[in-house]
Amino acid sequence: MNASLLHPTEEVKAAIADGAPLVALESTIITHGMPYPANLEMARKVEAVIRAHGAVPATTAVVEGRIRVGLADREIETLAQAKDAVKASSRDLAASIVQGRSAGTTVSATMRIAALAGIDIFATGGVGGVHRGAEATFDISADLTELGQTATTVVCAGVKSILDIPKTLEFLETQRVPVIAYGSDDFPAFYTRSSGCKADHRLDTPEEIARAMRLHRELGSGTGILVANPIPEAAALDPAFIDGTIAEAVAEATVRGIGRKELTPFLLARINELSNGASLQANIALVLNNADLAARIAVAFARLKRE
Amino acid sequence: MNASLLHPTEEVKAAIADGAPLVALESTIITHGMPYPANLEMARKVEAVIRAHGAVPATTAVVEGRIRVGLADREIETLAQAKDAVKASSRDLAASIVQGRSAGTTVSATMRIAALAGIDIFATGGVGGVHRGAEATFDISADLTELGQTATTVVCAGVKSILDIPKTLEFLETQRVPVIAYGSDDFPAFYTRSSGCKADHRLDTPEEIARAMRLHRELGSGTGILVANPIPEAAALDPAFIDGTIAEAVAEATVRGIGRKELTPFLLARINELSNGASLQANIALVLNNADLAARIAVAFARLKRE
Amino acid sequence: MNASLLHPTEEVKAAIADGAPLVALESTIITHGMPYPANLEMARKVEAVIRAHGAVPATTAVVEGRIRVGLADREIETLAQAKDAVKASSRDLAASIVQGRSAGTTVSATMRIAALAGIDIFATGGVGGVHRGAEATFDISADLTELGQTATTVVCAGVKSILDIPKTLEFLETQRVPVIAYGSDDFPAFYTRSSGCKADHRLDTPEEIARAMRLHRELGSGTGILVANPIPEAAALDPAFIDGTIAEAVAEATVRGIGRKELTPFLLARINELSNGASLQANIALVLNNADLAARIAVAFARLKRE
Numbered sequence: 001m002n003a004s005l006l007h008p009t010e011e012v013k014a015a016i017a018d019g020a021p022l023v024a025l026e027s028t029i030i031t032h033g034m035p036y037p038a039n040l041e042m043a044r045k046v047e048a049v050i051r052a053h054g055a056v057p058a059t060t061a062v063v064e065g066r067i068r069v070g071l072a073d074r075e076i077e078t079l080a081q082a083k084d085a086v087k088a089s090s091r092d093l094a095a096s097i098v099q100g101r102s103a104g105t106t107v108s109a110t111m112r113i114a115a116l117a118g119i120d121i122f123a124t125g126g127v128g129g130v131h132r133g134a135e136a137t138f139d140i141s142a143d144l145t146e147l148g149q150t151a152t153t154v155v156c157a158g159v160k161s162i163l164d165i166p167k168t169l170e171f172l173e174t175q176r177v178p179v180i181a182y183g184s185d186d187f188p189a190f191y192t193r194s195s196g197c198k199a200d201h202r203l204d205t206p207e208e209i210a211r212a213m214r215l216h217r218e219l220g221s222g223t224g225i226l227v228a229n230p231i232p233e234a235a236a237l238d239p240a241f242i243d244g245t246i247a248e249a250v251a252e253a254t255v256r257g258i259g260r261k262e263l264t265p266f267l268l269a270r271i272n273e274l275s276n277g278a279s280l281q282a283n284i285a286l287v288l289n290n291a292d293l294a295a296r297i298a299v300a301f302a303r304l305k306r307e
Numbered sequence: 308m309n310a311s312l313l314h315p316t317e318e319v320k321a322a323i324a325d326g327a328p329l330v331a332l333e334s335t336i337i338t339h340g341m342p343y344p345a346n347l348e349m350a351r352k353v354e355a356v357i358r359a360h361g362a363v364p365a366t367t368a369v370v371e372g373r374i375r376v377g378l379a380d381r382e383i384e385t386l387a388q389a390k391d392a393v394k395a396s397s398r399d400l401a402a403s404i405v406q407g408r409s410a411g412t413t414v415s416a417t418m419r420i421a422a423l424a425g426i427d428i429f430a431t432g433g434v435g436g437v438h439r440g441a442e443a444t445f446d447i448s449a450d451l452t453e454l455g456q457t458a459t460t461v462v463c464a465g466v467k468s469i470l471d472i473p474k475t476l477e478f479l480e481t482q483r484v485p486v487i488a489y490g491s492d493d494f495p496a497f498y499t500r501s502s503g504c505k506a507d508h509r510l511d512t513p514e515e516i517a518r519a520m521r522l523h524r525e526l527g528s529g530t531g532i533l534v535a536n537p538i539p540e541a542a543a544l545d546p547a548f549i550d551g552t553i554a555e556a557v558a559e560a561t562v563r564g565i566g567r568k569e570l571t572p573f574l575l576a577r578i579n580e581l582s583n584g585a586s587l588q589a590n591i592a593l594v595l596n597n598a599d600l601a602a603r604i605a606v607a608f609a610r611l612k613r614e
Numbered sequence: 615m616n617a618s619l620l621h622p623t624e625e626v627k628a629a630i631a632d633g634a635p636l637v638a639l640e641s642t643i644i645t646h647g648m649p650y651p652a653n654l655e656m657a658r659k660v661e662a663v664i665r666a667h668g669a670v671p672a673t674t675a676v677v678e679g680r681i682r683v684g685l686a687d688r689e690i691e692t693l694a695q696a697k698d699a700v701k702a703s704s705r706d707l708a709a710s711i712v713q714g715r716s717a718g719t720t721v722s723a724t725m726r727i728a729a730l731a732g733i734d735i736f737a738t739g740g741v742g743g744v745h746r747g748a749e750a751t752f753d754i755s756a757d758l759t760e761l762g763q764t765a766t767t768v769v770c771a772g773v774k775s776i777l778d779i780p781k782t783l784e785f786l787e788t789q790r791v792p793v794i795a796y797g798s799d800d801f802p803a804f805y806t807r808s809s810g811c812k813a814d815h816r817l818d819t820p821e822e823i824a825r826a827m828r829l830h831r832e833l834g835s836g837t838g839i840l841v842a843n844p845i846p847e848a849a850a851l852d853p854a855f856i857d858g859t860i861a862e863a864v865a866e867a868t869v870r871g872i873g874r875k876e877l878t879p880f881l882l883a884r885i886n887e888l889s890n891g892a893s894l895q896a897n898i899a900l901v902l903n904n905a906d907l908a909a910r911i912a913v914a915f916a917r918l919k920r921e
């Protein structure tokens with residue numbers, strides 16, 4: 001690990017050196033994805049879930065111009081209350097460091113940092129994707145291209161359902177990214193268990209996913225893997241209700257001219273308001289569920305590597 | 308070669324070790340591209356054409372969860388009659404192995420396997436491309452991105468003419484893939500000798516193509532090369548007839564809602580029916596023609612490498 | 615450096631060996647971007663500006679099938695008057711060499727050659743981008759993908775304003791390319807200082823940009839960096855005037871069916887005629903301004919590397 005570039009905690013450094021299981025975690029979900037204090041509670045619970053499986057959580061962020069791999073609890077608290085933290089994709093990291101900024105790391109930035117640090121698995125809520133209307137705007141998240149270029153496995157509940165899911169699946173196919181649904185034939189839709197689209201592959205155990213990870217890496221395409229883990233049944237929202245809410249929020253963003261980097265945070269906040277907090281509860285449940293699966297995959301993968 | 312990942316025949320293993328000329332061959336053309344027994348006859352003739360030039364054919368496939376590089380004749384026969392073989396792109400390989408499946412390898416999977424095995428040239432009928440209507444569906448074959456990321460030379464008769472050829476050429480340009488027409492100023496259209504689009508470059512001998520391959524590799528862009536070899540004059544179909552037939556089949560697919568992985572096999576089968584088998588005859592002729600050119604390029608390239 | 619592939623001047627070879635600052639320069643601006651003798655004067659002045667900062671200019675071109683890195687003055691003169699020079703992107707280089715051609719190198723080819731030669735910074739006028747109407751034509755410059763794949767820093771005055779700038783910025787974001795405006799909050803529009811789009815990052819000194827370059831390289835995404843340097847105030851054109859002129863030239867190209875490789879040279883020539891030479895004067899001013907900034911970044915970066 002490049003010691004002048006990456007600043008891991010002692011715990012993370014030791015885990016990497018020992019070949020112990022680790023799960024990377026992003027931080028835009030803390031800085032831009034959820035309101036305080038729900039974001040702080042979520043961040044702590046996610047780490048606890050990962051530790052419960054014997055894996056080490058590594059929440060990544062840029063803190064005052066330094067890339068942190070793993071955060072102390074008080075640092076998570078500071079980040080959860082920060083008003084000036086920006087949102088950094090992998091392409092924003094260098095400038096953010098030069099400017100001495102603090103930033104939540106997106107999926108693309110976290111994948112890149114994880115790859116540099118030697119962490120193979122990363123858990124998030126939903127990855128970015130092809131925005132609705134992208135045939136006219138060309139607004140397509142760098143997360144998808146990072147998945148096409150960086151060999152990190154990302155566990156999510158599908159792409160955020162504010163996006164165009166069929167186009168996102170086509171783009172992932174064009175980018176040669178394996179999409180594996182966990183325990184399901186369908187590709188999930190974040191707040192609900194099915195998007196109506198079939199997943200390309202279904203695997204039913206963390207061990208199988210770990211084996212696919214090893215094989216995919218040996219195949220040398222250089223792409224990551226997207227593991228789509230449906231939201232738990234009990235936490236899933238009613239499809240008609242949430243689709244209507246999303247459509248309302250998207251229409252509002254269009255009317256108010258909100259786009260690019262501001263779009264996703266605006267939509268998530270507005271959907272939360274319109275759903276009286278139901279979307280936030282679902283979001284927390286699915287993130288915990290993804291952390292749980294990612295930890296079990298990390299344990300299985302660490303075992304495979306030792307063999 | 309990674310011996311636990313790739314399973315070559317003894318002949319292929321020896322040829323690679325000796326620096327002898329090899330030509331990789333895909334197998335979705337066997338499992339999904341042609342009906343039995345035409346597929347079997349074609350697969351055998353293609354291998355014979357390659358051997359006639361002193362090169363070694365390496366038909367790739369996934370057989371019961373193992374990546375095979377080169378197949379025994381009885382294995383080709385089994386694959387040609389298989390009802391349960393899936394279609395595997397490079398991103399599907401790992402999951403197919405974990406699931407113990409048998410699969411025909413697409414252009415993208417075959418390029419990746421060839422690159423891993425150290426085989427520089429690969430012959431096929433037509434590569435995938437940008438589908439008609441992709442401005443709305445985003446349906447763009449992973450073959451094009453694999454050409455943008457994997458340094459294998461692919462000899463084809465153009466992209467399948469069921470696709471949008473001008474958009475495919477633009478996409479290949481954006482991906483930085485050299486497109487070289489062999490002995491022609493025009494980019495061919497699979498069943499016919501010209502698509503109406505100019506090719507970016509024309510080279511007239513296998514030796515020139517072999518030199519371009521070596522130079523392109525040294526330039527380090529990491530992309531493959533697309534060699535477009537027009538169907539032999541005598542086997543070419545009448546442009547007006549085949550265009551009408553393709554349009555009819557495409558319209559039928561739209562009405563019946565056939566898309567994604569099912570689309571190309573459906574169209575090829577339907578065009579064959581509508582043309583009373585003429586399209587299948589043309590397809591076989593152009594594949595043999597491509598194998599012939601690929602073998603001659605492989606021989607010239609092996610000679611260059613020895614110098 | 616691969617001595618059979620790249621043919622540097624003695625001066626360039628020595629500068630690379632010494633770790634001295636170098637700035638690569640493209641040559642389609644000479645062969646296809648400006649009329650003679652304005653192109654020759656511009657090429658000479660650009661080299662002088664770079665030398666004035668103690669850096670070494672390396673104008674790249676393909677001369678009779680050899681990739682030249684640095685050109686003697688009489689070679690620049692020959693290129694400036696050549697009628698038969700083609701336009702070579704990175705994917706055209708190998709075929710151009712085999713064919714023994716002379717070619718102006720585009721941004722993508724020059725980035726690739728610079729990367730191979732070990733030159734970190736490259737100055738140009740404007741990079742290629744997403745063409746207007748690309749949602750229907752898929753006409754997107756390989757320059758953008760080269761920026762997504764090759765770790766060269768490109769100093770420009772924005773993308774050529776004949777393009778769709780918002781779509782180009784989205785595409786660069788999807789490709790994970792850092793876009794840094796120098797001394798400005800806005801992304802410039804070639805002939806004018808603002809495109810109306812915000813830049814993602816603003817840095818105000820060559821030293822900061824050099825630090826961002828080093829960090830970005832260490833982050834390992836493999837992408838280049840686009841440094842957007844607004845045209846000097848005194849040389850900038852009136853936005854309403856130039857926008858009208860561009861619209862007129864674009865409409866004319868559409869009517870006359872001019873597209874693909876011919877489009878950009880046609881538009882630049884036509885805009886120059888329609889503006890009575892004002893666009894050419896602005897183009898020369900911004901190129902010199904970019905060479906000046908690139909040289910200062912090169913000096914700062916060479917110093918950083920020595921530390």
Ligand SMILES: [Mn+2]
Pocket residue numbers: 139140141142260261787
């Ligand atoms: Mn976006």
Ligand SMILES: [Mn+2]
Pocket residue numbers: 173446447448449567568
């Ligand atoms: Mn497709």
Ligand SMILES: [Mn+2]
Pocket residue numbers: 480753754755756874875
């Ligand atoms: Mn173009």
